[in-house]
């Protein structure tokens with residue numbers, strides 16, 4: 001069978017690209033080596049974050065991606081389990097960053113809450129050291145391990161996208177895609193391989209000095225109440241570039257380096273989101289290597305839980321699940337888009353924000369491929 005577009009990789013970036021292609025009327029096939037989604041796209045928080053994304057392009061991509069998530073969630077029957085963000089902080093230096101942030105265009109949909117107002121809104125989160133909360137209405141959260149399979153099933157049923165699973169793509173010479181299960185014919189190819197840099201175009205990708213970033217994640221039991229929003233803390237202000245790139249963040253970073261050196265050493269910052277059954281997904285840490293070790297370290301979980309206790313002001317509920325995930329990381333860019341041939345694009349999100357920016361990136365890839373002059 002002939003296709004207009006073959007997408008390598010059925011993670012969020014590949015599925016987003018397949019959607020953008022199908023919406024343009026292309027006949028699309030998605031090829032993935034795994035029987036079911038198994039990469040970063042099902043290991044993440046499912047937290048579609050707009051506020052705090054890197055200023056300009058990434059922030060715009062996140063705004064567009066959130067819009068598409070809304071449309072897709074409704075059409076594909078994917079529940080949006082949570083909306084909004086509380087950036088709950090305990091230091092005056094963090095308040096300075098939040099105030100500087102509020103003066104930028106990135107503060108759309110945000111406001112500052114006093115500790116008293118935050119406590120009124122959610123008395124179950126006493127957070128005695130809290131000095132302010134940045135409340136954003138821009139975020140939404142899905143349960144990725146359910147959302148990604150549903151998205152794929154909907155692409156097949158509603159958009160006629162063909163899926164070829166348990167299949168490795170070994171080589172591409174358009175219009176032929178060479179796979180472990182025979183050849184596929186496609187005029188254009190989008191390679192969305194996540195953190196697999198060695199299968200396709202390894203020499204080109206080698207030039208980008210890519211590594212893998214390993215994250216530790218936890219699921220905690222239902223605390224017995226609903227969170228008002230996803231929760232982050234001071235450590236997130238030092239990490240998310242929308243805040244961290246502001247001049248006002250320098251003093252906060254210096255203070256964190258002294259007070260939370262061990263957290264910073266392991267790249268620990270806090271995200272807490274809540275699932276339909278009330279359980280909490282909590283993370284994370286960041287360790288970078290060509291091949292990180294696959295083990296979950298208790299000391300790092302303890303640092304994550306320590307920040308949970310400090311930010312929320314409650315004892316962490318019992319841990320009921322642990323896992324690790326990896327994503328691609330580059331030293332000098334948030335997204336890598338490469339064109340090894342006129343009819344082929346490679347797209348890798350290299351900053352751990354693929355759930356928040358993937359739909360916009362998929363649209364960019366398709367626009368680029370459709371206007372590249374390749375005829376179907």
Ligand SMILES: Cc1cc2nc3c(=O)[nH]c(=O)nc-3n(C[C@H](O)[C@H](O)[C@H](O)COP(=O)(O)OP(=O)(O)OC[C@H]3O[C@@H](n4cnc5c(N)ncnc54)[C@H](O)[C@@H]3O)c2cc1C
Nearest residue numbers: 009011012013033039041044045169194325353354355356
């Ligand atoms: C623990 C964790 C938490 C995160 N939290 C968030 C979050 O809350 N918000 C957010 O925006 N982002 C988050 N991220 C980042 C986000 O999950 C990733 O940026 C995104 O999932 C990357 O999607 P992808 O489609 O590029 O990669 P993947 O999901 O890894 O998918 C790539 C797919 O390509 C397939 N593949 C690769 N090569 C081949 C080949 N040659 N042939 C066939 N198949 C191939 C693989 O089998 C895989 O299924 C998190 C990541 C992790 C690990």
